[in-house]
Each structure stands twice: as C-alpha cells, then as structure tokens.
Amino acid sequence: MTTKALVLGGGLAGTLAARVLSAHFDTVTVVERDRYPQGPQLRRGVPQAQHGHLLMAGGATIIDHLLPGTVDRLLELGAHRIGLPEDTVSLTAYGWVPRFPATGYMITCGRPLIDWVVREHVLRERRITVLEDTTVLGLCGGAGQVTGARVQTAGAPETRLEADLVVNATGRASGLRRWLAELGAPPIAEDIVDTGIAYATRIYRAPRRFPPVVLYADHRVALPGRNGALLPIEDGRWIVTLSGTRGGEPPTDEEGFLDFARNIRHPLISELIAAAEPITPIRGTRSTVNRRLRLDGAADGWPEGLVALGDAVAAFNPVYGHGMSTAARGALALDANLRRLGPGPGLAPAAQRAVVAAVDDAWVLATQQDICYPECRYDVVDPRIVNRGASGRNLMDLVGLAALREPVVSAATIRVNTLSAPLTSLEGADVVAALRRPADRPLLTGPPLTDEERAILAAHG
Template sequence: MNETPAPGPPGDRTGPGRAVVVGGSLAGMLAAAALAGRADEITVVERDTLPRHPQPRRGLPQAAHVHLFMPGGVQAMERLLPGVTERLEERGARRLAMPTDMLVQSPQGWFPRWPQTHRILLCSRDLLDQVVRRELARQHPHVTVLDGAEALGPTGDARHLTGLRVRTAGGERSLGADLVVDACGRGSRAPAWLAGLGAAVPRETRLDTGLVYATRCYRAPEGTEPFPVVFVQADPRSGVPGRGAVLEPVEGGRWLVTLSGTRGGEPTADPDAFVDFARSLRHPVVGDLIAGAEPLTGVVVTRTTANRRRYFERLSGWPEGFVVVGDAVAAYNPVYGHGMAVAAQSAAALGDTVSAWGLHAPGTARRAQRAVARHASAAWDLAVGQDVFYPGATGRRPTVRERLAARFVDRLMYTATGSGETARAVNDVMTLEKPPASLLRPRVLAAALRGPRAPAPPGPPLTARERAAARLTPGPRSAA
C-alpha cells in the first residue's frame, strides 16, 4: 500500500500523485482527462471489456437510445480534451444549429426555426464514447485503462481513502491512490462503500414517473442529409400520461427514433406497434416520417429512468481522497438530455478544484464534491420541476413553489413560440449554458408579460425540400 504524502498548501502539486477512476463511460473518461497533469498516475477501472470500435456493451444499455449532447457539456468536454469535437465530426458526428435545425412541439405549440443560438452535438453514444477513449489515450498516454476489472471497494477508513480493491482475471489486488473518483453511474455503490468504512451515508431523493424508453434505428431516406432533429414533447400538466418522441439523425445515414411514455402510457417492444405509437402522439410527424423508412434494428426498451439525487455534499466528515461524479450523484429522466452534459461539467469542476488546491491538500475532495453538486443541482431542478406533475409519479407531490415556477415556465414557453429573444433565453438554460436564475432578468420577465410577438407555426416547419426527401406518408393526421 502506498503511503499518503504529507498535505501541502492550496495549489501544491508536488510529490507523487495517484488517482483511480471507477467507471469507463463518458463521466469516467472525462474525469481521467480532468486529472491528467494533476496526478502522475491515473488508472481507469472498468468492469466491461471496452470495445475497440463503436459498438454496444453490457454496462451501457442506454447507449441504444437518442443522446443529445447539450452545448454546456460539449464546451466542458472540449476544454478537457481539446480537438475531440473535431475528431467526432470527422467520424460523422454533426454540430446541429439550434433551434434552426430542430423541429420542436412544446406543450404550448411548435417553435419556429429561429436563427442559430446554440450548437448541439449529434452522434450515437457508441461513437461518442469510442472517440473520447481514443482521444484520452492519445493526449494522455500515462492514463491506464484497466478493463475487465471489478471494483470491490475502497481501502482506508472513514476519514481518508487510500486506494481501491479490484478483482481481475488474475485475482484480487489493491491499487493505492491519493484520490478515488466514483464515476459508476446509476450502478454506483458509493453509499454502501461509505457505510462499510463507518462513514455517514447520504440522503437520497427519488422521483419516478414510470417512464419507458423504446428505440429503433432506421435507414435515413436518400436525400435527407442533413435533416433536422424532430421532437414531439410530452405535456406534464395535461393530466394524462406523458408521451413523446425524438427523431435524431446520426452518423452512417441513420435515424435513431426514441419513443417515451410515463406510467400508463408506455411504449412496448413490439416492432409492429412502433409506428402506430409515434402517430398517436400530440402530432403524428415522427410516425409519418418513419412509416416508409427501412428499420435496421428491432426495438430496444429501457425502464431505468427514474430521477435520483444523492446529497454527498451535505455530509459532515467527508473522507479525504474520495469524489463522486456523474449519474452516481444525480441521475435524470433521460428525456431532458442533461446526463452527459452534467457529467462533462462535473469532470471539469473536479479538475479545476484539484488544480486550485492540489491533490493532497486537506479538504480538496470536499470542495470538489460541492463543485460537482452545483452542476448536478441545476439539472435536477429542471427535471424534477417538470416530472413531479406527471400522473402516477412516485416520490412526492408538487410544492407550492414548484406550481408557481411551472406557471412561469409555461408562460415563457408560450412566449418563445413567437419570440426569438425569449426562445434564446430558455435555450440558454435548457442547454446548461446559463443557470435558471438567468430567466429572471428584467428583459425576459418583460417579454413573458408581453407574450409572443407572432403566432406559433400551425405544424412542424419542415421545408419543401425536407418534405420531399422524407417522402412523408400521411397518417391519421397529416404531417403536412
């Protein structure tokens, strides 16, 4: 077992430093990138055998579904791995102009295709993770990835972690570390690890709408590249189960289509029911778009979608040398597209804290945990503030404050259907580039009071070329 170096002053980065990151998905790889240059040795421990090419793996079942990488997260990822976005684009990823190239039906109506204010990254999750792994290895060759290894638990005590016990094909061993980062996602055992050390266990909050995700991949019709993202949103306050759909163009000339439904309105794995479900939504455009498209896969269903928040940052006596990031801190209803962005922002916050205070300074881990929590909390409030209104949501009922906030958000969204300035302010928050408090600026409040300057589009604002290329097949209500 390595001996923990003596603590140094804030900013001290002298002496040997070792870090172990548990989890080899996006959160873990970006955490390793954030620690590169701040620790001499970094080991990423991953239970799966990581594929060399973009392909599914057992430990990431949600990879089959639509993933929209919000600008706030893309910016953090690019800061940690400069040039990674360009590498992704070389492999077929696309930087989509938002809202110009997005067709969104909100509960208040269709949004116009306003001039670009943000850029979302579109690609399959398999490609994203593979390119991030490759860039991490290229830019930071001193980072070691130990895959096919099970993390058994930390070494040390309630005051100070000293490493991690792992099991590989060769048996069990301990990895000494000055910092252990848990990036294990929803499957994190951090509370059990803390309890096993005799440390306090965090309070946990859970809100479950019963959301089910069902995804199928299609061959994009010839001539539809590029094509906008199409998003039919659910209405949390309609009094009926929330049902929606997203069509995302990804690399390889494919369309990923994800259907979603909360408790009582869930999609199924039946491929024969997929188009009918999409056509039964508030608008049938997604169903009409895919009715004549060639399916490339069956239907993949995921039910692990509950919102869950663990308040590690509020514990007293937080152990030195331990930080939890990503979905292990807060996991969100995936329909909001915030999980990857928060993971990237949390990794950047971890790196900034270690850079400012030093790997060995007393309190660095606690400071990093609080910095991570700030990013997690913003996305948590956005998700729970909507999901708490769905019928059958379990966990708690809406508070008076949430009801008032929801009415304000409804007014903002209604205004955004006919005000580009308001749409930009809303998108600043939804893409995690600005905090929710930015919506309280006088100009935004005044716009909300005034309301939309123009009526919302009567239907999805597809161009004539897009309609022709997609060869829309009319449904119960025409997408035209």
Template structure:
C-alpha cells in the same frame, strides 16, 4: 503540481469516467481507470450500457466542456460522421404549448450514436500515457477509514484480489454505484437521496433515412405535456452518422410504449400529440428491432451536504445524480463536472486538507442545474413522487410554462430558454426584469399550425 507523482483511481470507463481521468491527467496526476467490463476497440456496443440504444445528444454546454478537456474531439467526431445541429435553426419541436419557431442559431447539439461518441472519447483519453486502463475488474469496496480513503479493493476476472492504492478515488460507476454501501462499511451515514420517478419507458429503433434526407435533416421532437394530469407521451428523431435516423418513443407511467415493432409504429401515429414522426419513419428503412428500457428515474445523492466526508474520495456522473434521459443532460453534466474537478484541483492544490469536500461541492453544481430542469417537469406526472409537486414547484412550473408559451413566438425568450437547456447559463437568466415582462406580454407572433418543416425538407423525406 510538485515533482512527486500524484496518483488517482477513477472507477468506471464510460463518458464520465473517461473525462474525469483526462481532467486529472491534465494537471499531472497519474490515473488508473478501472472498468468492470472489457471495453470494445471501436464504435461497438458496450456491455452494461443498455441506454446506449436510445437517443443521446451533447448540448453545447457539454460539448464545449468536452472540447476543453479533449482538444480536437469535436472535429474527430464530425469527421467520423457526427452532426453539429444549430439550435433552434435545425430543430422542429412541439412544446407543451405549441410548435417552436426555427430561430437563428443560439446554441448547438452534437448528434451521433452513443457507440461512436464513446469510442472517440475513449481513443483520445487512453492515448494519454498518464492514464492506465484496468479492465474486467470488480470494485469490492474502499480501502481506508471514515476520515480518509486510501485506495480500492479489486477482484479481477480470474478472481485474484488486490488493493490499489491512490491519493484520490473517484466513483464514476453510474446508476449502479455502490458508494452508499461503501460509506456504511467505513462507518459513515448514508447521504440524503432524492428521487422523482415518472415511470418513463423508452422504445428505440434505427432507420436508414430516405437518400435525399441523409444529410442536413433537422431534429424532430414531440414533447409530452406534463401538467395534464395524465401520462406523458413523446418521441424524438435524431440524425446520426451514416445517413441514419435514431428514433426514440417514450411514455410515462400508464402511457408506456411497447417493445414490439408493430406497436412502435402505431404508438408514433396514435399516441403522440402529432403524427409527424410516424409520417417520417414510414418513409424510412428500419435497420434494427426495437430496443426497450425502463431504468430512467431521476435520482440525486446529496453527498455535498454530508456532515462527515472522507478525504480523497469524490463521486460524480450518474453515481451522483442520474437524470431522466428525455432531457439529454447526463453526458453534458459529466463533462462539466470533470472540468469543475480539474479547476478545483488547480485552485486549491493537490493534497490540500479538505480538498475532497471542495471537489464534491464543485461537481455537484452542474448536477444541481440539470436536476432542477428535470424534476421541474417530471414531478407533475402521476406517481412520480409520494406527495406530488409542492406549492413552490407548482409556482415555478407555472412560470416556466408561461415562458415556454412565450418562446413559441418570441425569439429573445426562446434564446434565453435554450441558454438554460443547453447548460450554457444558469436559470437566473430567466428571472431578469426583461424576461418577467416578456412572459407577461406573451408571444409576439401567432401560433404555428403545424411542424415548421420546409417544403424542401418534406420533399427530401418523401412527404411531398
């Protein structure tokens, strides 16, 4: 960077916006972070984030990117009560093709409430003197022309309006992004948009775990079976801070859970492919009512493919690609996109002609990987798309299904699958000759007859 102070405006104060602000500040940019709502001081619910009540995890690929941007943040989260769970060692999972074994650690997840995660990131980001927060301000549109954005138009909570000038504007406003509308106002065509909507609905509740199971308890994950021709139903139990379990039940179109307490328990016992979640929460103390959410469609805006793209403007996070939260990839993709943004600025130089297009292509890469994982499953649910899965999607899904089956009894294949799921490696690792041969052979160990919880875990959970 030169001695001249570079400026940027980042729109949106959630995880994607915070990490993007930090990424830009780390290369010497002075950043104004604009948030529509008032942000809480600590780990408290944030207005405009209803999905925070449901399960969230940070896969190791995202956690490593976040740590690169915010050194020490993982330690701060652990000190505040977040759990670092090795995968697949501390994961009890029922795949569409059977129970996974608990192999030695290949990757990990960071688990805590979304409120704690947001507050920890927010505190570290806003401590950077190069980042200024503007709260309770609505973005009315972009300032500039179809060839170059020069700032944003803001309306404050008292209805005063101003133009905030910047050399780069980043939209990280999430699913409700107005970028297609803003581009139209600048005379630009809209982007190609892809959507796969399985109609999944989420119902979540927090429990106090049995005292003996409040530390060191595994994730329990009952996955749906997407290729049966009917609705998918599943559930996840995540250990979070303060000895609590966050439990989310979900179902696709025609198989949705209800938003009532009584139905929550019965859905877990009667609708899932195994009753282990119902058994576990039956021994726990409920702390909250049921939270319910429906806005979960996979939606991707292909901004990187637009023939005309204005200088000084980038879109990332859920504003670029929003995923079905079942797969837990949104925050990890946001962290990896922020790192990609920083690396591209360092490589090409601030103010270089065409930088915005290069940045847009860079942030699209991690989004593309997660998109392929999500739609590879969701496209098979009834009503997810107008025409159903294509022949190519069916072929890929059949191979992934075979790999999933093989992973239930082959540790090397299980590691390769989690390489991809954790966003640490690309899907190409699943297409090597050794993987193709392993898939043809199938699992090397017999199928498990039930959830691989140890006797000690069952005892601590009150089930023995």
C-alpha cells in the same frame, strides 16, 4: 513521491475525470468492468447507448475544452451539429417551436461514437492506464479518509489499489452508498422522482436527409406523457426513440411501436419511418428514474480522498438530454478545484460540493416538470420540487410559452436547456422585459416545415 489517482468506472464521466487528473497526478489508473470495444460499438456497461443521445452545447463545450478537437472529430466521423431552434422540428409542451435563427446547438450521433472519440483521446495520455475486465468491489480506508479501492480482475483474486485520490464514476447503478457504509460513514439518503418513463428505440437507414424531430409531452394535462424523437446520426441513419411515463409506456413490438408513434401529439415521426428500413430490433429500457444523492452538506463529513461524479451522483430522466453534459460539468468542477487547491487535504470535500452544485440545474429542470405527471412517485425533500405550484414551475411554463413567440425568450431557454447558462438567467432583465410585452405573434398550428421537407414527407407518406 509518486502521486496516484484512481478512477472507478471508465464511462464518459470516468474518462473525462482521468483527463483532468492526469494534469495533477503522476499516475492515473482507470478501473473498468468491461473490455472496451475497438471502435464506436455498444458495450455491456453502458446499455443506455442503444438509445438516442443528445449532446447539448453546454456539455460539448466543456468536453472540447478538456479535449480540444473533440467536436470537430465527432463531426468528421458523421455526427451532426444541430442549430437550435433553426435546424429542428420541435414540439414542446406549449406548442410548435418557430425556426428562429440558431442561438445554440446540440450534437446528434450514436452514443458509442461519443464515448469512443473521448476514450481514444484520453487514453493517448501516457500517465493514464486502464485495468479492463476489472470490477470495483468496495473502497479502502475509513469514513474520514478514502485511501483506495478493492478490485478484482476477471479470473484473479481480489486486490487493493492505493491512491491519493479516488474518483467514483461507476454510473447510475453505482455501489457508492454501500461502499461508504462499509467504511462506517453515515448513510447517504437519495432523492427520487420517478415518472416510470420507459424508452423504446429503433435505428433506421435514413432514406433522405431530414432535420431532427423532437416531440415532447405536455406535462400540464393530467395524462401520461408520451414523447418521440427522430435524430440523424452518423452513417446515414436515424435513431428513433419513443418514450412514455407510467401508464403510457411505448411497446417494443413492431406494430405497437408504430402505433405509439402515430398517436403521440403529432404523427410526424410515424410518417417519416413508415417507408424507412429498420436496421435494429426495437430495444427498451426503464432505467430512467431521476435520482440524486442528498449531499447538500457535502463539505461536512465527506471523506478526504474521494470525489464522486456523473450518474453516480445524479442521474436524470433522459428525455431532457442532460446526463452527459452534467458529467462533463462534474469533471470541470473537479478540474477547477484541483487547480485552486491542489491535490492535498481539503480538495475532496470542496470538489464534491462543486460537483453537487454542477448537477443542480439539470436536477431542477427535470424533476420540477416530471413531478407534474400522473402517477409520478417521489421521495424528495427539496421544496423547489415538491411544491408543484411553486413559482419556479410557473415561471418555466410562462417562459416556455413565451419562447414560441419571442426570439429573446427562445434564446434564453435554449441557453438554459443546453446547460450553457444557469437556470437563474431566465430571470434576466431581457427575458422579463420580453415576458411583459404583449404577444403579437400567433402560435404555430402545425410543424414548421420548409417546402423541401414537405416534399420529402409527401414523397414518403
């Protein structure tokens, strides 16, 4: 008998899932509402691709494991591998980050490039087919067993696609809760932590090479958080993303954008873009709320035949750069469970539980900090988040400050922030010992620029 898997949504999570499923099912059908562009271009279904995207080491490693050669291919096509913290000029809530030798990395490039390279690789697999221009309308089956999906290709009547396993990867605006309710499943609640953060992004022709500049707000002061990032991407361009929480949103008009850049915690980004040529309009988004399905008891009552992953399960304030890596972690969790259990009964609840566990660190990192911003609105039951004075937050602040002085702590925070090590690793003996040592290195009072970088700045200022 032919075994069939269906993937709803052909974004990053969906294409990675398709790759995983192709090793366990005879056919894998991806249902995608858009028509894919022929190259690394923007498309309607992934509007966030207009904004700066960091691919953290944790996600890059998984993608490279599932699709060997992907990182090399990205670098070949002009992506940058940024050693952390050595190759960045970075201001965290706690101060400027010294350029300690790199202990981790991230990839910077346009988001469409990542999606395209992954898609090209995945769709080479003959078991995988894509139905483009096709919208998922709902699920088939019942509350205890999902058996397929109702879909509609543009201009054609609605049809039903049957499958042994359905993977929902329809992103942040997924209809999953509604679709499950239509099958008679109990309602699924959502956790929400909403800082009201807005993004404004513009792409420039980079006049010179310059390391990424990442300037973060300080969540400990009772002010709206304003951030800025200038990231080198392929084809000699900089993508500049400014963002601000409720009450501190960046304007999307020319003058307001530059003024905002001048008035974040340091004007470095405004100095760099002053003489750079903009090559796109300024684009905004407010699609940034932290939201997570409350699926803690995923094993109890979760239907057979359905697994959800990517933003459809948990989407984060993008400032932390964790969404793509978490999508990759979800695909890896699915792979591990398929290998362990095979595609039969019991798989879906177990895989869903693993996906839920895989999003937890990113969720805690984002929401524990976001809840500190003024006017943050939330509806969340997790005591780790709602108890603002919780030891978890205090530990993060302690560690964040120590990371500016102690290479050991810096390395540990980089591992956690790139989702390369679990959050609990911050409680490791090496970190605790470093936290106990008296701080003998003064904090930096300005951006840690090399002589060459200062000269570039002087030439452009």
